[in-house]
Amino acid sequence: MNDLSSAVLENAVLGLLTLRPMSGYEIKQLFDKSISFLWRVHMSQIYPALARLKEAGLVEMDLVPQEKKPTKKVYSITRKGRRALQTWLRAPVQDSAVRDLFPLKVFFARNIERETLLEHITERQDRAQATLALYRDMERLFKELQEGDIDSYPKEDIRFWQLALRWAILREEGVRDWCNLVLKDLTQDMKGG
Amino acid sequence: MNDLSSAVLENAVLGLLTLRPMSGYEIKQLFDKSISFLWRVHMSQIYPALARLKEAGLVEMDLVPQEKKPTKKVYSITRKGRRALQTWLRAPVQDSAVRDLFPLKVFFARNIERETLLEHITERQDRAQATLALYRDMERLFKELQEGDIDSYPKEDIRFWQLALRWAILREEGVRDWCNLVLKDLTQDMKGG
DNA sequence: TCAACCATGTAATGTGTTACATGATTGA
DNA sequence: TCAATCATGTAACACATTACATGGTTGA
Numbered sequence: 083m084n085d086l087s088s089a090v091l092e093n094a095v096l097g098l099l100t101l102r103p104m105s106g107y108e109i110k111q112l113f114d115k116s117i118s119f120l121w122r123v124h125m126s127q128i129y130p131a132l133a134r135l136k137e138a139g140l141v142e143m144d145l146v147p148q149e150k151k152p153t154k155k156v157y158s159i160t161r162k163g164r165r166a167l168q169t170w171l172r173a174p175v176q177d178s179a180v181r182d183l184f185p186l187k188v189f190f191a192r193n194i195e196r197e198t199l200l201e202h203i204t205e206r207q208d209r210a211q212a213t214l215a216l217y218r219d220m221e222r223l224f225k226e227l228q229e230g231d232i233d234s235y236p237k238e239d240i241r242f243w244q245l246a247l248r249w250a251i252l253r254e255e256g257v258r259d260w261c262n263l264v265l266k267d268l269t270q271d272m273k274g275g
Numbered sequence: 276m277n278d279l280s281s282a283v284l285e286n287a288v289l290g291l292l293t294l295r296p297m298s299g300y301e302i303k304q305l306f307d308k309s310i311s312f313l314w315r316v317h318m319s320q321i322y323p324a325l326a327r328l329k330e331a332g333l334v335e336m337d338l339v340p341q342e343k344k345p346t347k348k349v350y351s352i353t354r355k356g357r358r359a360l361q362t363w364l365r366a367p368v369q370d371s372a373v374r375d376l377f378p379l380k381v382f383f384a385r386n387i388e389r390e391t392l393l394e395h396i397t398e399r400q401d402r403a404q405a406t407l408a409l410y411r412d413m414e415r416l417f418k419e420l421q422e423g424d425i426d427s428y429p430k431e432d433i434r435f436w437q438l439a440l441r442w443a444i445l446r447e448e449g450v451r452d453w454c455n456l457v458l459k460d461l462t463q464d465m466k467g468g
Numbered sequence: 469t470c471a472a473c474c475a476t477g478t479a480a481t482g483t484g485t486t487a488c489a490t491g492a493t494t495g496a
Numbered sequence: 497t498c499a500a501t502c503a504t505g506t507a508a509c510a511c512a513t514t515a516c517a518t519g520g521t522t523g524a
Contacts, residue, residue, distance in 0.1 A: 106503080106504075131506070154503070185439045249378040322478090344520080485499075485508100
């Protein structure tokens with residue numbers, strides 16, 4: 083694939099650059115503060131993606147020297163880049179591959195002790211609670227961003243961010259509920275049988 | 276990694292081989308009929324995995340010639356394989372990487388027309404309904420397997436399969452509910468604004 | 469006759485993760 | 497002094513996907 087039209091990372095980077103020009107480092111930070119509930123990326127993925135975008139003419143790069151800090155490479159989206167992003171956004175969505183590895187251990191749980199399984203589930207549930215707490219914090223942050231009027235985070239964007247965050251919240255609530263269900267099912271059996 | 280202790284595919288194959296000896300082709304079929312709601316694999320992943328398992332002494336292979344069909348390579352799990360599977364199942368679960376690409380288009384939806392977005396969401400919701408229908412069929416099938424007593428699907432296994440399937444059902448119901456939420460939020464705005 | 473099923477694999481490509489490599493500044 | 501933050505990348509490895517390669521049987 084050298085036309086980038088279906089490269090997800092590249093389009094996500096373009097999407098973030100519609101907010102304002104940024105360096106690779108800043109893009110990664112914003113990724114962590116926003117999209118991370120849908121998808122985590124590594125620093126080492128960002129730089130090659132920016133290189134590919136630049137070569138395709140979808141972004142431009144400016145060198146910005148700083149005092150007491152290394153010189154930044156600040157990227158901005160080009161008109162061609164905006165068009166490419168829109169084309170990608172308009173294209174029908176193909177389902178991303180399912181790969182839920184956690185419940186696999188439940189699937190094969192016949193082969194281990196009941197207690198070990200219950201520990202796994204309890205730990206997972208704890209993590210779900212912690213994750214949900216994080217998401218609630220994010221929700222509050224988004225609300226603040228929307229009320230306080232900051233150029234760099236336009237309200238129309240924030241609104242869609244909130245909807246996307248709701249996806250992650252519903253997903254994690256599902257995990258929490260499922261853990262509950264499994265714990266009930268397995269302990270009920272221990273008492274009753 | 277050449278000890279396979281954290282290789283998920285290899286352990287999943289071992290897990291299926293606890294039911295009965297199978298060829299690569301049969302393993303793939305069973306994968307599709309059972310684990311597929313958590314994780315889809317390709318035929319081309321199975322054969323190399325079996326080769327690695329054989330080399331590690333976790334499975335044994337027998338050639339079974341057939342009439343009017345190609346000779347099968349039937350793999351069985353060894354005692355060492357059972358131990359390896361248990362070690363993997365007992366190990367604490369690390370979260371699998373989140374990578375929900377569908378709501379990304381919502382995240383960046385400021386850049387496209389409202390109508391296109393609504394179409395995406397509606398399509399996704401339709402697919403969620405179709406997937407849920409499939410899962411309900413699977414649920415019925417699992418129940419039948421549990422009632423009818425077939426050697427190749429022991430009841431204790433089926434019980435855990437049902438719990439794992441519940442995960443997938445909750446996940447897909449979450450998607451459906453989220454689509455509803457987004458549709459409401461966006462159309463409400465069109466009327467009210 | 470044509471597609472689907474049975475049965476095995478290899479090769480190329482794409483994507484993600486971890487480790488390596490460098491080096492200044494700031495705050496605990 | 498030690499970790500974190502700012503700032504850039506490369507290289508190796510792991511894992512997933514698609515295409516390539518072969519060839520007989522069965523049923524519509």
